[in-house]
Amino acid sequence: xxxxxxxxxxxxxxxxxxxxxxKNANLSTFIDTIENRTFDLRQSILINQGHKKPSKDIVxxxxxxxxxxxxxxTYGEWPLPRDTYANIINYLEKQSPKSxxxxxxxxxxxxxxxxxxxxLISAFKKYKNIFTSMNLDNQSADLRTxxxxxxxxxxxxxxxxxxxxxxxxFKNCRLILEGILNATPNIGIINVSRSDDGILxxxxxxxxxxxxxxxQLALRVGLNYLGENQNSFEIDKHSNFILGxxxxxxxxxxxxxxxxxxxxxxxxxxxxxQLIKAVKGEKTEMDYNFTNxxxxxxxxxxxxxxxxxxPAGKIYPGVEVQATYVNNIIDNNFIRKVNKGYTIALxxxxxxxxxxxxxxxxxxxxxxxMSLSTYLIYILIAYYxxxxxxxxxxxxxxxxxxxxAFTVAYIVKYLIKSRDFEQQYILATTDGxxxxxxxxxFQEQIRMQVEQAKRYSSNFSLIIIDIDFFKKFNDTxxxxxxxxxxxxxxQTLKKNVRVTDIVCRYxxxxxxxxxPNTGKDEAFSTxxxxxxxxxxxxxxxxxxxxxxxxxxxxxxxxxxDGDTAPAIIESADKKLYTAKNSGRNQVK
Numbered sequence: 001x002x003x004x005x006x007x008x009x010x011x012x013x014x015x016x017x018x019x020x021x022x023k024n025a026n027l028s029t030f031i032d033t034i035e036n037r038t039f040d041l042r043q044s045i046l047i048n049q050g051h052k053k054p055s056k057d058i059v060x061x062x063x064x065x066x067x068x069x070x071x072x073x074t075y076g077e078w079p080l081p082r083d084t085y086a087n088i089i090n091y092l093e094k095q096s097p098k099s100x101x102x103x104x105x106x107x108x109x110x111x112x113x114x115x116x117x118x119x120l121i122s123a124f125k126k127y128k129n130i131f132t133s134m135n136l137d138n139q140s141a142d143l144r145t146x147x148x149x150x151x152x153x154x155x156x157x158x159x160x161x162x163x164x165x166x167x168x169x170f171k172n173c174r175l176i177l178e179g180i181l182n183a184t185p186n187i188g189i190i191n192v193s194r195s196d197d198g199i200l201x202x203x204x205x206x207x208x209x210x211x212x213x214x215x216q217l218a219l220r221v222g223l224n225y226l227g228e229n230q231n232s233f234e235i236d237k238h239s240n241f242i243l244g245x246x247x248x249x250x251x252x253x254x255x256x257x258x259x260x261x262x263x264x265x266x267x268x269x270x271x272x273x274q275l276i277k278a279v280k281g282e283k284t285e286m287d288y289n290f291t292n293x294x295x296x297x298x299x300x301x302x303x304x305x306x307x308x309x310x311p312a313g314k315i316y317p318g319v320e321v322q323a324t325y326v327n328n329i330i331d332n333n334f335i336r337k338v339n340k341g342y343t344i345a346l347x348x349x350x351x352x353x354x355x356x357x358x359x360x361x362x363x364x365x366x367x368x369x370m371s372l373s374t375y376l377i378y379i380l381i382a383y384y385x386x387x388x389x390x391x392x393x394x395x396x397x398x399x400x401x402x403x404x405a406f407t408v409a410y411i412v413k414y415l416i417k418s419r420d421f422e423q424q425y426i427l428a429t430t431d432g433x434x435x436x437x438x439x440x441x442f443q444e445q446i447r448m449q450v451e452q453a454k455r456y457s458s459n460f461s462l463i464i465i466d467i468d469f470f471k472k473f474n475d476t477x478x479x480x481x482x483x484x485x486x487x488x489x490x491q492t493l494k495k496n497v498r499v500t501d502i503v504c505r506y507x508x509x510x511x512x513x514x515x516p517n518t519g520k521d522e523a524f525s526t527x528x529x530x531x532x533x534x535x536x537x538x539x540x541x542x543x544x545x546x547x548x549x550x551x552x553x554x555x556x557x558x559x560x561d562g563d564t565a566p567a568i569i570e571s572a573d574k575k576l577y578t579a580k581n582s583g584r585n586q587v588k
Contacts, residue, residue, distance in 0.1 A: 001257070004491045008526075009431045011216060012291050020249065020401070026184060027450065029196055030215065030484070031396050031397065031400070032196070033162070033195070034197075034396050035196050035394050035395065035397075036195050036197065036201060037197075037200065038394075038395045038396065039311065039335075039392060040201075040311040041200070041310065041381075042383055042386050043259075043386075044311065044312070045383070047260060047262050047263065047312055047390040048388055048545050049520065050262075051334065051387055052259065052261050052328055052331075054106075054261040054262060054266050054267050054323075054324075054325045055294075055326075055330055056268070057098065057225075057292065057293055057294055057330070058267050058268070058293070058294045058296065058302075058323050058326060058327060059267065059268045059269075059270060059288070059290065059293050059294070059296070060267050060268065060269050060270070060296045060297075060298065060317075060319055060320060060323055061270050061271075061275055061295060061296065061297045061298075062269050062270065062271055062272060062298065062299075062300040062317070062319070063272050063297070063298065063299040063300065063301055063304065064269075064271050064300045064301050065300075065302065065303075066273060066275040066302045067271050067272040067301070067305060068301040068304065070155065070276070071273070073543040074276075079109065080306075081113065081116045081118065081227075082106065082113075082117045082118075082119065082120040082280075083116035083119040083390055084118040084276065085102070085106075085123070085297075085521055085526065086116075086119040086120045086122065086123040086272055087279050088131060088275055088276070088279055089120075089123040089127065090123065091275070091278065092290055092295060093127055093278045095290040095291050095292065096288060096290075096291050096292065097129065097223065097290045097292065097293050097294070098129065098224070098225060098292050099129045099130070099131055099224050099294050100127075100129060100130050100131070100266070100296050100297070101128075101132075101217065101221050101294065101295065101296045101297065102132040102297045102298075103133055103190065103217070103296060103297060103306075103318060103319040103322050104132070104133065104134060104176075104296035104297060104299070105132070105133055105135060105176055105190075105301075105402035106120065106132060106176045106180060106296065107174060107175070107176050107177070108162055108175075108177060113278060116177065117177055118179070120177075121177060121179035121180055121183055123177075124180050124183040124184045124186075125183040127186070128184075129186075129224065130186060131186040131187070131188060131217060131220055131221055131224070132174050132176065132180060132184075132186070132187055132188075132189055132217075133175075133187070133189070133190040133217045134173065134175070134187055134188075134190070135173065135189065135190055135191060136172070136173045136175065136187060136189055136191055136207055136209050136214070137170060137171075137172050137173060137174065138170055138171045138172060138176075139171075139172045139174075140172075141171075141172070142171060143172075144149050144174070146171060146172045146173070147173065147175050148210070148453075149209070149210075149214070150181055150182065150185070151214075152185035153181075153185060153187050153214055154212040154213060154214055154231040155206065155213050155215050155231050155233060156213070156231060156233070157206065157232075157233050157234070157235060158232070158233070158234045158235070159235045160234065160235060160236050160237045161236065161237055161238070161239040161250070161252070162239070163235065163239055163250055163252065163254045165206075165207070165208050165253075165254045167189070167193075167253040167254070168193070168204050168207045168253060168254050168255070169206060169207070169208040169209070170191070170207060170208070170209050171209075173209060179587035183227070183532075186220060186224075187206070187217075187220075188214075188215055188216050188217025188218065188219065188220040188221070189207050189214050189215065189216055189217060190216070190318075190322070191204060191207055191216075191284070192204075192215050192318075192321070193229060193255040196310055198309060199309050199310060199311065200308045200310050200316075200321060201257060201258065201310065201311055201324050202251055202255035202257045203216060203218065203255055203256060203258060203321070204254060204255050204256075204561045205219050205241050205248060205250065205254070205255070205256050206219070206254070206327070206538060207355075209569055216325070217322060218322050218325035218326045221294060221322075221326050221329075222243075222254070222325075222326050222329030222330060223243075223329075225294060225326070225329070225330055226243075226244065226330070228243065228244050228504075230244075235250065241253075241256070242437045243329070246329075246332045248329075248332075248334050249334060249335070249336040249337065251337060254258050256328070256334050257334060257337060257375070257392065258310075258321075258323075258324055258325060258328055258334065258335065259324075259328055259333045259334060259335050259390060260310065260311050260312040261312075261324060261327060262312060263312050263313045264312070264313050264315060264316050264317060264320060265394050266312075266320070267320060267323050268288075269300075270286060270288060270404040272297070274286035279412065279432075293414060294323075294326060296319055296322060296323050296326075297319070297329070298317060298318060298319020298320075298322065299317070299319065300316070300317040300319065300320075306319070308319040308321055314387060327413070333390060334390065334408070335386070335391075335392050336389075336390055336391055336392065337392040337394075338391065338392060338393055338394065342496040343394045343397050343398075344397065346393070346398060347398045347400070347401035347402075348401060349404055350374070350375070350378055350398045350402055351398075351401040351403075351404065351405030352405070352407050352465060353374055353407070354371045354374055354375070354402050354405045354409070355357050355409040356404075357370045357371050357374065357406045358406060358409035358410055358413060359409055359413060360372060364410075365560075371402070371406050374400065374402075375398070375402050376523055378393075378395075379395060381393065382394075382395055406459065412549070422568070428440075429441040431504075431505040432491035433483060433486060433487065433489055433505075434486055434511075435487075435490065436490050436493075436494070436503050436504050436505045436511065437502060437503065437505070438504065438505060439504065439505065439506060439507055440513070441504060442502075442504035442506060442512055443495070443565070445502050445504075445514055446462065446514060446565045446568065446569065449514055449516060449558070449565075450558060450563075450564060450565050450568070453558050453559070454563075458517055458559055459518060459519045459520075459524030459557055459559075460514065460515060460516050460517060460518055460557070460558050461514075461515045461518045461519070461522075461555060461556065461557040462512065462513070462514055462515070462523075462555070462556050462557075462558075462568050462569065462572045463466075463512065463513040463515070463522065463523065463526070463527045463530075463536065463553055463554070463555050463557070463572065463577070464510060464512050464553070464554045464569075464572040464573055464575075464576045465493070465506075465510065465511045465512065465513070465530070465551050465553050466509060466510045466511075466549075466551065466552050466553075466576055466580065467485065467486075467489060467509040467549055467551055468549065468550045468551060468552055468580070468584040468585060469584075470482065470485075470508075470509035471484065473498045473549065477541055477542075477545070477547070478542070480542050481545070482509075482540040483541050484539070484540065484541055484542065485539050485541070485549055486495035486509065488504070488537075488539045488540070488551065489511070489534060489539075489551065490505070490511065490532055492530070492534055492537060493511060493513060493530060496526075496529060496530050497513055497515070497526065497530075498515075498532055499565060500517075501513055501514065501515050501516070502514040502516075504513070510574075513526075513530075518557075519557060520555070520557040520560060523555050523557055524555050524587060527553045527587040528556050528587050530551075530553065531550075531551060531552075531553055531585065531586065531587055533550075534549065534551050535548065535549075535550050539578050544562050547570070550584060550585035550586045551585070552576055552579040552580045552585065552586060552587075552588075553576065553579060553586075553587045553588070554571075554572045554574065554575030554576030554577070554578065554579055554587075554588055555572060555575060555587060555588070556568050556571035556572035556575060575588040576588070
């Protein structure tokens with residue numbers, strides 16, 4: 001029972017301590033950073049295994065380094081004239097793509113001619129499957145007055161969760177061409193959600209601006225692909241964004257955690273210059289059918305600075321992040337992270353399991369290996385949970401709890417062993433009836449006292465005590481009364497000596513006291529005091545009876561009465577018998 005209580009108290013203490021420590025914001029951020037890296041590692045392993053295949057319905061038209069060079073050589077500057085995009089749209093629409101998506105912002109530009117802008121605006125008006133992007137920010141109103149956005153851009157959300165979207169709420173935005181804003185509702189936001197370490201693992205589904213919700217570009221594209229034309233959505237109490245039959249889990253800040261399909265270049269890439277050439281009727285290597293494809297336009301050239309760091313790679317084009325986002329919507333493939341409450345519960349269960357292993361296995365090495373194996377099994381479970389269920393089981397908190405439980409269990413186990421050893425030692429050295437030290441302990445101590453006295457040229461004394469007429473007493477009152485007297489005489493001896501004196505049961509009704517660093521006169525005085533105290537005391541017997549007993553005592557002192565343990569014992573024993581033969585109840 002003591003062991004169970006000790007382990008329980010130890011683990012409860014550890015859980016409370018861990019909770020208080022982990023509440024520290026900086027430590028929590030540090031742990032979350034490490035946890036994010038474990039997510040990256042799992043994603044990398046799954047990518048290398050080719051577990052998930054990217055959609056063949058997504059193609060990226062890249063403004064890559066070759067295209068950027070071609071644009072500078074052909075047009076003399078960047079960005080491209082807007083009518084070039086209009087011509088590309090008209091060319092692609094002949095092949096009936098599912099959607100044409102620009103991960104580009106067509107903001108007002110002094111370089112762009114009005115006629116070119118009008119042609120692009122006309123293309124947006126003509127086709128309903130063209131999408132483009134806009135970015136929200138927190139620029140000061142001194143720079144630009146926060147504009148009102150068209151009502152058609154916003155969506156309605158019934159938020160039943162605890163997510164408040166404060167991290168995804170913005171105060172300002174830079175408008176794209178007014179003609180595009182008025183021509184189409186297919187405008188999505190391209191703000192990103194980076195972790196504290198700068199790595200992009202998740203993306204907002206929606207953002208807030210002027211108390212309204214605006215969808216991500218990829219969400220608009222995904223809805224179009226799925227044929228979902230709804231404009232009102234629900235976020236349930238479990239933080240799931242309801243999208244038809246799909247449920248997209250939102251993290252604490254309101255972002256969806258992406259599941260990655262591969263390193264940069266996973267999707268079909270077509271350099272944009274080849275498409276420009278095809279539009280012009282020039283010879284090109286491009287041979288691709290865009291029918292029913294999601295055609296994404298975006299920059300991949302290093303000099304155009306739309307490069308992200310993601311779990312799938314340190315250099316990852318922003319347009320491919322968008323493609324991955326849409327792919328997750330198509331496949332219903334987002335990662336769902338187990339919330340902190342369940343994580344702590346799992347951590348405690350794992351800690352209890354490891355503590356149980358430590359307490360039950362006697363070998364420290366075996367217990368360590370079994371505890372390590374238990375955690376490794378949990379890692380495998382977490383890996384396969386992400387592989388087959390898209391479930392993110394945290395690894396760091398369970399590791400902290402496991403190490404803590406392992407440590408606490410070993411400390412408690414050590415303390416219990418120490419206590420058990422102490423109890424066994426007491427049992428081995430103590431007389432069960434009188435609770436005095438036993439004869440074996442007496443012999444060890446008397447030898448030790450002789451050695452110390454010889455080494456330091458000091459004295460010690462020995463008193464041997466015998467209860468007078470004890471056999472007759474037993475015959476008269478019975479052995480139970482005799483035992484009661486033995487116990488009470490023993491307690492009287494202990495109360496009338498120093499803490500450093502060693503009181504033992506020598507055998508039968510005989511007891512002894514070893515007095516370290518004690519000369520003959522002081523030992524005799526102590527013996528005389530004990531003799532008088534015993535004689536004056538009333539001893540309780542069974543049946544509420546009381547009686548007086550007396551004792552006889554023999555005192556011997558090293559080295560005057562002997563220079564070895566047997567000699568000292570023999571001398572004290574002879575003096576005891578002298579006291580008994582001289583009338584008892586006295587010291588010799």
